[in-house]
Amino acid sequence: MTAVIAATHLSKWYGNVLGLNDVSLEIEAGITGLLGPNGAGKSTFMKLITGQMKPNIGTVTVRGRKVWNNPAIFAGIGFCPEHDVFYEDVTGWEFVTGLLRFYGYSGSDIKQRAARALDIVELTKDKDRLIRGYSRGMRQRVKFAQAIAHDPEIIVLDEPLSGLDPLGKRKLIKLIKAFRDEGRTVLVSSHVLPEIEALTSRIVLVHQGKILAQGDIPYIRELIEAHPHMISVRSSDPRALAACFVGDRSIQKMSFAPDGRTFVVETHKRDDFFARLTGVVLEGGIEVEEISSPDDNLQAVFEYLVGK
Amino acid sequence: MTARKSIGEIFGFFFFLGRRTGKTRVFALLGLFPVILAFVVRVVFHGRSGDMAAVFTEILMVFLLQFYIVILSLFYGTSVVAEEIEGRTLSYLITRPLPKPAIVLGKYAAYALLMFLMVAVSLSLSFFILNTGRLADPSLYLTFIGYLGVLGLGILAYTAFFTFLGAVLKRAILVGLVFGFGWENVIQYFPGSTQKFSIVHYLKSVLPYRPTGGGGGRLALLLFKLEPTAPAVAVLMLAVVAGALLALACWFFRMKEYLYEE
Numbered sequence: 196m197t198a199v200i201a202a203t204h205l206s207k208w209y210g211n212v213l214g215l216n217d218v219s220l221e222i223e224a225g226i227t228g229l230l231g232p233n234g235a236g237k238s239t240f241m242k243l244i245t246g247q248m249k250p251n252i253g254t255v256t257v258r259g260r261k262v263w264n265n266p267a268i269f270a271g272i273g274f275c276p277e278h279d280v281f282y283e284d285v286t287g288w289e290f291v292t293g294l295l296r297f298y299g300y301s302g303s304d305i306k307q308r309a310a311r312a313l314d315i316v317e318l319t320k321d322k323d324r325l326i327r328g329y330s331r332g333m334r335q336r337v338k339f340a341q342a343i344a345h346d347p348e349i350i351v352l353d354e355p356l357s358g359l360d361p362l363g364k365r366k367l368i369k370l371i372k373a374f375r376d377e378g379r380t381v382l383v384s385s386h387v388l389p390e391i392e393a394l395t396s397r398i399v400l401v402h403q404g405k406i407l408a409q410g411d412i413p414y415i416r417e418l419i420e421a422h423p424h425m426i427s428v429r430s431s432d433p434r435a436l437a438a439c440f441v442g443d444r445s446i447q448k449m450s451f452a453p454d455g456r457t458f459v460v461e462t463h464k465r466d467d468f469f470a471r472l473t474g475v476v477l478e479g480g481i482e483v484e485e486i487s488s489p490d491d492n493l494q495a496v497f498e499y500l501v502g503k
Numbered sequence: 504m505t506a507r508k509s510i511g512e513i514f515g516f517f518f519f520l521g522r523r524t525g526k527t528r529v530f531a532l533l534g535l536f537p538v539i540l541a542f543v544v545r546v547v548f549h550g551r552s553g554d555m556a557a558v559f560t561e562i563l564m565v566f567l568l569q570f571y572i573v574i575l576s577l578f579y580g581t582s583v584v585a586e587e588i589e590g591r592t593l594s595y596l597i598t599r600p601l602p603k604p605a606i607v608l609g610k611y612a613a614y615a616l617l618m619f620l621m622v623a624v625s626l627s628l629s630f631f632i633l634n635t636g637r638l639a640d641p642s643l644y645l646t647f648i649g650y651l652g653v654l655g656l657g658i659l660a661y662t663a664f665f666t667f668l669g670a671v672l673k674r675a676i677l678v679g680l681v682f683g684f685g686w687e688n689v690i691q692y693f694p695g696s697t698q699k700f701s702i703v704h705y706l707k708s709v710l711p712y713r714p715t716g717g718g719g720g721r722l723a724l725l726l727f728k729l730e731p732t733a734p735a736v737a738v739l740m741l742a743v744v745a746g747a748l749l750a751l752a753c754w755f756f757r758m759k760e761y762l763y764e765e
Binding site: 209242245246247248249264266267268269270272274276278280281282284285289293294296297298299341 | 504508509512513515516519520523524590591592593594595596597598599600601602603757760762763
């Protein structure tokens with residue numbers, strides 16, 4: 196696939212503080228999640244690809260075209276900033292229509308696009324209220340509306356889910372996925388792991404201005420071979436089950452959970468373990484009630500990579 | 504979108520926004536101060552010599568020329584760029600397909616018109632209240648147009664200067680205060696060519712007055728120590744100053760990277 200956004204040896208610093216350090220990254224169509232703690236460099240990266248900052252070293256291009264001081268490319272980019280900031284003395288409708296004017300649309304086109312965007316984020320009913328009177332969730336939604344109102348091919352969303360209630364989050368996630376299904380490129384940042392997990396499996400882990408890992412979650416899992424996978428197996432006879440694995444060299448550690456029914460193993464070779472487990476269950480007739488991998492999520496991956 | 508259309512769209516948006524802000528309401532109220540004063544003067548000096556109207560018209564012009572348009576231009580001019588940084592709304596503008604200079608020029612034009620309207624209302628109400636006895640005199644209207652023109656030129660020049668400051672400096676308003684109420688208020692009274700390093704010198708040089716020997720006559724307050732530049736040259740200077748400063752502001756805005764304070 197062709198990279199929609201490409202960063203090559205990108206570095207950015209603020210005085211003595213390093214914001215981004217030698218980042219090379221290619222982002223393709225679909226949803227890419229930019230994940231990292233606050234201050235990791237996610238927003239810096241987003242500002243660089245939306246032309247709000249100029250790289251100190253390296254290049255960043257969108258569809259092969261440079262970004263800095265190239266306003267023409269913004270006809271196809273929608274940006275939703277992280278901060279909860281607005282022109283407060285306008286209504287939601289005036290905010291969205293006002294910003295749509297900067298694309299050169301006709302008056303009727305502006306109205307039509309604004310109406311559609313506000314409808315998508317379910318603010319039609321409240322469009323004539325002043326933004327300063329909006330709730331946090333409504334403010335987040337109108338910010339999202341201005342980013343999609345011009346129907347951009349690339350959507351850059353900096354912490355778009357913050358401030359939304361669970362229902363609002365679910366709706367926005369659905370909406371972002373719909374953009375993906377239309378073949379658009381969506382770059383989403385978050386420091387909340389489940390949010391990114393809910394959106395995409397294609398992630399870029401950022402920490403201290405560097406990319407720690409990128410790819411889908413299983414791929415990143417592969418990268419962290421140094422850390423074993425933890426697998427819990429709940430069984431009617433966990434000790435009998437454990438006995439079957441005592442001689443298995445792929446197992447690094449075995450323990451029993453306080454409930455007395457769960458046997459927990461740590462292994463570098465997860466696939467081998469599951470294959471053997473299947474055999475043990477079938478041959479030994481030991482009943483297995485549940486298998487889970489407590490650390491098989493982004494939080495665990497992230498913590499291993501940053502060495503927590 | 505063409506640069507002209509971009510400027511037009513920015514102008515429209517910020518002229519609309521500008522009318523809504525609390526700042527505009529405060530400054531519009533400040534513009535009513537000379538109107539109230541004119542009304543009081545008119546009532547107190549009712550039936551007396553027309554000279555009194557001329558004296559107070561002069562005081563009115565001192566207020567408008569040396570205070571009102573300076574403070575207006577200072578706050579609106581510096582805010583062309585600074586309010587976008589402080590309010591963190593710059594992201595909404597520079598991620599649109601707009602040439603960056605269009606943002607500066609469009610906002611400058613929007614705010615300049617807004618200020619001109621405030622000044623025009625203030626001047627016209629107070630001027631005609633003070634001069635109700637001369638409403639049949641055609642020269643009164645010429646004088647009024649002259650004053651309004653000078654104030655308009657002042658807004659354009661000062662706002663260009665403060666827009667430039669706002670594009671270049673973080674704390675532009677402090678530097679602007681020193682310039683507007685320090686430098687401009689002092690340097691204009693220096694003899695010789697030194698006074699020509701102030702904007703107000705050129706503004707005073709195009710005031711609609713008729714020298715009556717001894718420099719200034721009724722307009723002594725405004726023309727005190729003024730060694731005027733020829734009006735055409737003064738207008739040209741103001742245009743050059745405004746144009747050059749705006750061009751510089753646009754250049755800085757295009758090249759500079761503005762970071763939000765965390």
